[in-house]
Amino acid sequence: MCGRRLCISACAVVSLLLVILGVGVLLGFDHIFRYILNKEVSLSEHSRAFPMWKDPSHETKIRFFFFNVTNPNEVLIGEKPSVKEVGPYTYRANWIKHNITFHDNGTMSYKETKRYYFDRESSVGPETDEIMTVNVPFVTTAQLLKEQNFIIRGIASLSLSGLGQRIFISRSVGQLTFGGYPDILVLLGSVIDSGRPRPGQPGFNIGDVFSHGYRTVIDMLGSLVDPDKQGTNGKFGYMVNKNDTIDGEYTIFTGEDDISKVNQVYEFNKHRKLEVWPGDECNTLTGTLGHIRPPLSKSNEQVMFIPDICRSIPLESIGYESFKGLKVKRFIAGPTAFDSGQQRSENECFAAGRTLPDGGANLGPCKQGAPLVLSFPHFLYADSSYRADVDGMNPDPNKHQFFFNSEPTLGVTVNVRGRIQVSVVLERVFGLGPFSRVAEGVLPLFWQETRVEAREDTVKLLRTIVQLPEYSQWGSVGLIVVSSVLLAASTFLLFRPRVTRREITKVQPIAIDVKKPGDATCGDVFPNKVERILQNGLDRIPNSFGITAVRNNFINELKNTRRTSEPSAPAEINIYKT
Template sequence: LQNVRIDPSSLSFNMWKEIPVPFYLSVYFFHVVNPDNVLKGEKPQVQERGPYVYREFRHKSNITFNDNDTVSFLEYRTFQFQPAKSYGLESDYIVMPNILVLTAAMLVENQPLSLKVLMSLAFSTLGERAFMNRTVGEIMWGYEDPLMDFINKYFPNLLPFNGKFGLFSELNNTHSGLFTVFTGVKDFSRIHLVNKWNGLSKVSFWHSDQCNMINGTSGQMWAPFMTPESSLEFYSPDACRSMKLVYQEAGVFEGIPIYRFVAPPTLFANGSVYPPNEGFCPCLESGIQNVSTCRFGAPLFLSHPHFYNADPVLAEAVLGLHPNHQEHSLFLDIHPVTGIPMNCSVKLQLSLYIKAVKGIG
């Protein structure tokens, strides 16, 4: 037991501090084949591009042991592109929805008409369109856009960032918040459980106490001595919520016994299908979670890839989606004696909700 506690004298401390197993982030994009026709009301037709693979390096810093059997730390992440593992280059061009334009349009939807006209003029003057053709590198790590300067000048505080805009620009060389977790030194039953995140015992993104709870671990190690009745619960700052995976089966990974944990069908279910998720609403079809409240109001939705395990109407609304269990489900394989992950495949999809905003043209 002493060797799995979070303690500088334990055998697993260095592994906890800097995880030796290589992490890889594989990114796929949906290239929109018919953007002009989409604006006329036709179904989007997409081609999946990728994977664009990045090696993810993680290291903990500012490690501080507290008096209440907890330790606080910041975990920094850096990403390095891996051309040999990728199917394509960061210089590849992708046609996709213009997140900045569509987010700006949605954010002024309930503003006075004069502000909508001002935003429309900006779109026209700056040559902004509903779809953009950008490189993978720009989409991932950021690009200069004069619209950003315009918004920050005339609509201060509408967007929470300046400079370049990119999907992952906020993640590289940054940390995911201050975690405070139990060390298990005094109370072994609470080992790795999150005590606070950024000083908070619960978040305020959602509309129910249950959905705002910070449950489980920080998502890297779990309590040892698992049984098939165990579940894997963790708080994800990227998803702004706690998630719970359930036991599926026992197996072996490279000669090591493991328990496989998978996402239950209810993970992204809406409130009408799974009432405990009502706090994550307003919801659309079941199987996609509205994360706009924790993503500066941008109309973003989280789901399994290709809308796997979601209402079939979602995949049917887009040509080129083929949801299936083997390619699009997620799992974690855990060594049950130590609680250490041996293998994982966490697959998630981020989608942008597009609609016409009256007064914006």
């Protein structure tokens, strides 16, 4: 009995402890989970997020869509340009982070080598496909000459015509992207640029001009002898010097000291500010690089720094969606991202002397003064005047929207569609040959999509981590319910035996009255029925806690009494309670 009571008591104590544990986990899990999450999502050297950030398992591709000019001759005489989109031409990307250094101020620095490989299977054609496009170096030169007097423009016009320069040229996809093509104007610009005074150096350095020009010519001659050793000096291409190269040194916050700053840019190329735009506000480094946001962040705004365009762009949340079964929060670059400054005053300094309608941003200061315009593909969200200047524009948010999807609990980006269009400004320059009658406007050159997607194994891992709080909460509820039932059952069993025994000991005694035959109130009862009557009567008494032994002893005593008394006649036995 003592061992049984001890087991029941132990079960009750354990059940009570489990109830307390379940309630504690249910009430305190959010704080515990947030603490662990902040520690593991930070980019500290020993966090779980660090190796995923350093060597992501995402699939990254860069896709180019070119605008082939279908009526170049008509454009030269002032007619509206007509373009046809050709693409995609896809390149697989491999981005490798290295030279990672942690600093005492909660930041780390690293460099990233970016390599690209043409993916023919995901492209509409080979890299040798020809595109009729604008000669950007020639247009850039014309813009520089626009402010010169008529005599200089006339001399320049003869010189440029002698060099075979035309507004529209046909080049291959490979040349327009990473390969580049030799261009005399780029060569001259590179040589002249080398002689510009450096900080702290007065005047023009003619020595640098000759030395740099000598090296450039040697590189070009070497590429003719050995095409595998082609240099990029004197070449033009939208992605020249971008393949298998380092685009700069980044310094970002790790989030170890303040998780709200995780992945935010602190320095770029060891500078706290850019030196590109005329205003400090536009040169300020803001935002993240898009890999990770602060976990459990409820903010509906995000700023992304894009080094290739020398600026940050704002994004805003439009709600939740599903990506491979994972709930994600979508952020898009909306209509005001490339606002001219009318709606977003902080964008005024991006104009840099070139006023453009809303939806287009001056890219010239970032690209050595070239008259380039940044927008979303097909002038999505842009002023209607852009689409009025050219035929062939069909903006579609489903195809041309810039967005990324972030898992809201962990802040990990799982899906990106970075879509940007580059266009060129065509303006008439009187006295400069073909530019005297050219149709004016903003002519699209190409648009580029940076496509990043997390692989299935990564998404599966994220789903497991994200569902952990829900599983834990339901597990806590289940633990509380089961433990409460066990506690109630243990308490009942622990106190129930005492009550039952106390009730049994109060059984009223049974009296047996044996009467002689002939009594008026008695019937005849034969001796062989005595035992059966007694047995039937006693069987109604509960058979528990030793009553069987009492019953049997009582029957035996009655039998012995019957034998010794030897009644002369059958007796009637009446059983009743007293």
